[in-house]
Amino acid sequence: MKIAILGGTGSIGEGFALRWAGKHDILVCSREIDKAVNAAEEYTNILLYRGMQCCGITGCGNEKAIEEADVVVLSVPYKGVISLLQKLLPMFKDQIVISLVVPMTKNGLFEYTPPEQGSAALEIQEVLPKTVKVVSSYHNVSARKLAKLELSLDYDVVVCGDDENAKQTVMELTREIKSLRPLDGGGLASSYMIESLTPFLINLAIRNGLSDLGVKFV
């Protein structure tokens, strides 16, 4: 599959690129093409250094990446995501869009501040064409751990989406990352639950002197 990672130069984007490289064609994208190309080169070098011969990571602009991709990973901040998608609207046909977006504000500690639709995922689905299948997932995977290939990620990943096939594809992509266990979280209407876990986990970590918290359901 061809996977475009919007926000691909950030650490969570790096993690996905490194973890899915070799299995899929990865398009690392950014508004600034230079930045995307440099990041793709950097990730490629990391994998070459680890002995991988051909990893298929390319840097490119958002428009081209979305047009070519089967799966678009939205690893960008909530602020600005809607206007970004509105600009890129003509590029969307029937892709699977994985939303990692969490609307939260810092008010001393962090607070979940969803839009009136109830969650970022629902708002994003509303903006995109109906033929695009939004799946909500990966909000609670540690970016730092994801980018460290030597670490196995003993986390559970809850996947929410209204399109069963798209959800199954994302669950399969999750299984391809060592030790991650995908769990079916139901429809997109349940996305608020996994989105709101993010500020809750950050606050828990701050209050209890922990870091990089993920969730496991035991």
Add this chain to the structure above:
Amino acid sequence: MKIAILGGTGSIGEGFALRWAGKHDILVCSREIDKAVNAAEEYTNILLYRGMQCCGITGCGNEKAIEEADVVVLSVPYKGVISLLQKLLPMFKDQIVISLVVPMTKNGLFEYTPPEQGSAALEIQEVLPKTVKVVSSYHNVSARKLAKLELSLDYDVVVCGDDENAKQTVMELTREIKSLRPLDGGGLASSYMIESLTPFLINLAIRNGLSDLGVKFV
């Protein structure tokens, strides 16, 4: 400490009685005193059978138990809890009240349906005298596993409350139960987060063929 367990004849009440017996005086309570006395006798027999000599579990009515207790565990359904507390109001002075209460409805799957205060814990704090310290916790501990003494519970327990000392007491009570790790979840305003996890966990279990799900933050 003297711990009164409202809803003490249910399985989560049984688990707490068995796990805290011997360390604290346990008052198993119910509206029907006979039922409470029978349950206390049954729990005592379970512990005697396991070789415990004196376990200090007594059955009694709600009024007497609350009046005598340092800590009151509210392990009752959301429906009816407010009218129950209003009836028992004269018995409350300055106890710690641990709310396990989750307002949820079954609509195919389960849904979190909090009162206008934002969570059951906040509504309960509003009803009780200001001198009573409400702490919200234990919503996501499996009742079945808690009642099986041979099982260690490798769960995290998030504790929310506005009174620091009361919260610390509940965290200490949590540490007394083998393998449970208490985590400071902040003030009572954050209780909606741990309450809403309960229907989410039940739905996750149903959808993914799992059971008795608890949470671990890793």
